[in-house]
Amino acid sequence: MNIQTLLETIQDAWVHRVTHDLARGAGVRENVKKELSRFFNLLEQAVLTGDPSWIDPVLFDWSRTPTESDLADGQYSLSTMVSRANAITFEVAKERLSPEESLELLSLTSAIFSYALSKAAQYEFDTRISHATNELRSAQEKMEKLDRSKSNFISVAAHELKTPLTLIEGYSGMMKDILAVDNKNTVQLLEGIQNGVTRLHEIVDDMIDVSLIDNSLLLLNFQPLWLGQILGLLQGELQYICDTRKLNLEIASFKGSEQQIFADPERIYQALRNVLTNAIKFTPDGGKITIDGRKMPGFLEITVTDTGIGISLEDQMGIFDKFSQLGETSKHSSSKTNFKGGGPGLGLPIARGIIEAHGGNIWVESEGCDEIICPGATFHILLPDRSEATDPNVARLFNGETHPTTNDLSPQDEV
Template sequence: MSNESARILYIEDDLASRRLIERVLTSRGYEVYVASEGLEGINLARDKNPELILMDINLPNMDGREITTRLRSLPNFSSVPIVALTANISPGSRELALAAGCTGFMTKPIDVATFPYDVQRFLQGASDQLSADERSQHLELHAQNLVERLENKVRELRSANKRLMELDSLKSDFIVLVSHELRTPLTLISGYSHLLAEQVNSNNEVIQAQSVVGIAEGLQSGVTRMQEVINEIISVVRISSGTLDLSLGPVRLAKVIGNVQETFKTVCEKRSVDLVVGDFSEMPLLQGDGRRLEAAIEHVIGNAVKYTPDGGQISLTGTKVKDKAVDIIIQDTGIGIPMDEQRRIFEQFYTLGAIEHHSTSKSAFQGGGLGLGLAIAKGIIEAHKGRIWVESEKRDAETLPGSTFHILLPIQPGKTPPMI
């Protein structure tokens, strides 16, 4: 086989460079294969058995020297010419490449006129040489680099494994929480259905209307609770898949906040929690989905209610930021949030504290829930190009340091709000 029809593999992450080399060499009759990263290149080399490999040095995941060392360990590539083709001309780069097993070293940008002749030369057996001292010195340096990269990879794997274990734990906790959250309304529905059946099958010819109303209310309570659980799961799935639809229109925050206040009025009165709402009447009109923004604020207020003890206070205020955004501030006198968990509370299925203490009531102090509320709030707010974060000194059920949530929403649609 003549060199002009030789198989050449080029491993390069830059698309423009791949196309240029491929066109130059293909026009000279070479059979050219290209790969954009190391593992793809190694697999392609095994499959195509190239007679020459051109290798960029600065590649993602595995650099060119590591790929060369790996290829040299394979029987079919112990003598195949591997030539570094790189823009890296820093001191020692050539020596490191040759010590790692490269046959030659060429720099980019290439000279289109002379490049094919350089390729032909390496195909015919040419090679760049290092002195014994240079090879020994740079081989040791290459080994140190490999060990350092290996240590970094081990750290990354440990971190990834830790995260996988956390996710597995979250998944298990979520299954327990869903089971608990669904069992509660199912128990209500089952109990009231049984009660209704007893009423129907009783000897009384006339069933008291008050009794029927009570049973109907109990059944409705159970169905509503189930709907809430299912809607939360559907919302978080839509947010995760990027299919959350927004019905955009003018939003009056005063109306949205008024609805939220009415939603929590009974719960706060029952637990003697003082819900203090500021004046939102002067807040500018926002462009957004009022229903979903209301749901997002409800989730944050619900979280504040859950972690604020009876007799505490929750305040809801708003302020304009540089005439570009509105900052909705929810501040509570609750148990607070640890510094290292203030980002994680917005993750799906994350629940602050042990699920063993999970209670039936979602509005009770440290009550139940699926751990989806804040994740849903974050998804809705980010869909509006807004941001949400929390500030808290620590978590302490004795001193009650409290938490302050910020919801920053742009006044103009599609505009990212300023940093504050």
């Protein structure tokens, strides 16, 4: 018999056996039977022409539809289906044909099945890559949507809280002035209210700053500044707190600290204050905090080193995320400057946003977290050594770059 007759001899038995091998339910088997008949017909064409690519269409369709999972009820992959079909071809040929006919048939079909197996593996790989890519894209879109929702909530909540806080602050101040002469106890209570309102104002202002940073709307007012003066002002503000907690605050005079650069003095002060306050919070009483720096090509580096409890390696990136908290928050004190003082976890994210908006960078180094050994931590802050208050985008355009980054926007370009 010729090869076409041999194939026709085993076709019905082959389709029946492969269908029952792959499909679990009677309702599924009917659809499976049609697909396997299609596969066998293309297999026949591939054998007759010697071109194995005849079976590509059916393999391609099976790889990109639920066919393979439906046919096998979740048990078989496309490659497994091809392997099973090849094995059953051998079984049926052995049962229905003579040894010589079986050998002739299998010598021709084995090459086709070998090709089909490699093609099935390729299609499966492409399909799984596509599926994984779609899943990652979907997860990324959900994360971006969630992040936008959080940013919107922060922005709305902060602005909504701002007005009632202003009213409370104003009216409590007027009541304090009216009762100052007659009732000292009431004045003390009102001072307590005002202290609480001041703390709430700081939190709301931080929330607004985070919202501006998240939406690339942070305004920078570039002016001449000297880091030495900024650090001196910080020492004057925080020295009392350090004295209260017996902390030794040292500010070194380094090369570049008395050099004039252009940046936003108020925002740089805010960023450095946040970093320094963080060092104070996580340094036990009696510890030491040192501020130093150096001049680098194109940058000025500021380092804030403490003898505090340190930061674990896994937390060294997370501390710059919004609302991050180290350790158990239930064990934190309510003060911003007491040891392990609490807070909303916005200080370091705001510091990073401000530094990066200037075109700089901030990171931390620490050997780990240990409240007994206190390995300490060192924060590194890089600020561009700008000698002129020029628009950074102008230089970029002259250098042939046409896509300025948000971090390099000048005050006039920001919205």
